[in-house]
Amino acid sequence: MFDDRSPIYLQIANAIKDDVLRGALEEDEQVMSTNQYAAFYQINPATAAKGFAALVDEGVLYKKRGIGMFVSPDARAKLRTGRRERFFAEVVDPMLAEARMIGVPVDEIVKHIGAQK
C-alpha cells in the first residue's frame, strides 16, 4: 500500500488530497478517524495523525471537537490552485526533459496533445 519513497504520513496526506480533487471526498464530508485509518492501512495511529495534522495546517481539513476531521469547504479550490501553480514546473518540464533525452520532437508532442482534446 505504501512505498518507501516518502514518509508514510505524506503519502496519506497526498492520498487524501487526491481523493478531494477527484471528488471522492466531498467538502464538509467527514474523513475516517486516525484510528480507523491506522487499522485499515495497518500503520501506527501517530503516523496517520501526523498526516492529518499536515492537512489541517494546509487548510485542507478542519477539526470539529469531539466529532472528527472534516474536509474544508474550500479545500478543492485551494488544492486545484496549488497544483495548477506547480503543474508546469513539476509535470510538464520533466516531461519535456524526458522527451529531449529520448529524442521526441516537440511538434510530435503538440500533435499528440491536439489529438487528445
Added chain:
Amino acid sequence: MTESRLVATSLLWIYRPVGLWFWSLMIFGVAIGVGVIVTVTEPRFSLWLLVAGSAAKYWLSVVGVLLVSTHLRQFVATGVTRRAFLAGSAVFGLAAAWLFTLIVTTGHGIEQSLLTLTRHGPLPADYPLLSAGSAASEFFHVLPGELAFLVSGAAIAAGFYRFGPLPGLLLILPGLVPALVAELLLGRGQHGEPLTRFLPFGLALTLSLLATALAAAMYQRKLRDVAIPRPAGQ
C-alpha cells in the same frame, strides 16, 4: 489478597493434583505391600512409616528444588516480586510439610488399626506402636524432617541458580545440613519407629529447626535480588 498469599494459594493449586496422585499411589502400593507381608510373615515393622515416611521427605526435597528451578521464574513472569514469591513459597512449604507429616502420622494409625482388626492376637513387639499419647510426639518427630528436606532442596537449587554450576557444587554441603541434621538426630529405626539419637528430643528438635531456619534464610538471601535468566537449553 496480598501477593504472597496469592503465591502460596497458587502453589497449593499447582501441586494439589500431583500431590493427590502421589499419595494415592503411595497408599495403594503400601496397602498391597502390607497385604503381601502379612500373608507371608509377621508385621514386625511399619511398611507405611518406612516407605511413605521416606518418600514424603524426598518428594518434598524435589518440590524444594522445583520452587527455585521452575516456579520462581513462572511467578516473576506474572508480575510478582521475588520477595512475595519467597514469602509465599515459605508459607506453602510450611503448609506442605505440615500436611505431609499429618498424612504420614495418620497413615501409621490407619495401618496399625487395619493390622489389628484383620489379625488374631496382638501385634508383634517390634511393630512401632502408635497411641493417643504418642501421636503428638510422633508428629513432631516427623515434621522437622519434612521441613528440613524441603529446605535443603531449595537451598541447594538456589546455590546453583544464583552462582552457577561450580560454586553451586560447593554450596551443596551447607545446603545439605538441615537434611543431615534431621536424619541424624531425628531418624527412623529398622522397624520404622521414630528414633531420637545423641540428644534428648527437645534439644534435637530445636537444633534441627534451627539448622532448617538458617538454611531457609540462606536460600532467601540468595534469591532476594537474583536475576531471572533464560533457562538453560532454551
Added chain:
Amino acid sequence: MISLRNLTVRYGDTVAIDDLSLDLPADKIYGLLGRNGSGKTSLLSVLASYRKASAGSITVDGADPFENAEIMRQTTFIRDCLDVVQTGTVAKVLDFTARMRHGWDADYAARLLDMFELDPRKRVASLSRGQRSSLGVVLGLAARSPLTILDEVYLGMDAAARTAFYRELLADYLDRPRTIILSTHLIEEVANLFERVVIIDRGRLVLHEEADELKARGVAVTGPAEAVDAFVAGRTVLSDRRLGGVREATLYGRLDAQEARRAEASGLALGPVGIQDLFVHLTSGANAGSRPLEALR
C-alpha cells in the same frame, strides 16, 4: 515515562549495556532493533525487573522498577523461552495467569487462542515452536499491561500467524493505548506499526527516532561514479557499491527538494532506503560505533 540514565549491565567481564541513557514516553509503540548480542535482551530484562542494573539508573514513572510490586504488576515481559509451566496444558497456563494477573482478560485470551488455532487441551511441552510463540502472544496481549514488552515473540510463527499477531496488536493498542516495546529482527514486516525506533548496537544507543523521520533519513544515490563522488562529498556515507563505472552510495541524512533536483539534474537516480537497510548499515562494519550518528538522536 521510562528513563534510563547511564545504565550499565555487566555479566562478569562482559559489558552488555554500556552507559546508556534514554527516555521513553508512555503509550507509544516502540521498535527495539539490535543485532544478536547487541544488548537488547539485557536492556529489556532490566526494564522488566528480571535483572538489576550494574550501574546507572532506571525509573518507570519516577520509581525504580526492580522488586517494585506496583510496577512489576503492571509489566508483562514475554520472551522466546516462555516462562510458563511446561508440564500442564495450555488451559492450565491461562488459568494460572488469570489467578495471578489482575488485569487479565480471560474472554480476550480465549478469542486469541481461537484466532491462533491453539487447542487449550494441548500440553505445553508438545507445542511446536510456532505454537509456543502464539501462546506467548496470547499471554502478552490478554494481560493488557500498561507496559508490555515482547521480545522476538514471533519465532517459528508462519506468515499468516504473524500477520494475525500484528493486526491484533494494533487493534488492541488502538482500543487501549499503552506502552508496547517490540524487539524484532523482521523489521520491514512490522516497521509501519512503530511510532518510534530505538537502535542498540554493542551495548550503546545508536539512535532513538520517530519511525517516520527515520524512514526519510536514508537516500540511495546511483549514477556514474564521478557524478556520485561529487555529489556525496562532505555527506555521511553509510555504504558503497560499485559495478563498472556505476556507483551506488547510501547516504544518511535528508535531502531537501533543491538538493534532490540538483542530483537528478546531474544524472543521478535517488532511491529510498527502508528502515531495515538503514539498520543494517548503521550497525555493521566500520560504521558501527561511529560517533557522528549519536548527534542525530
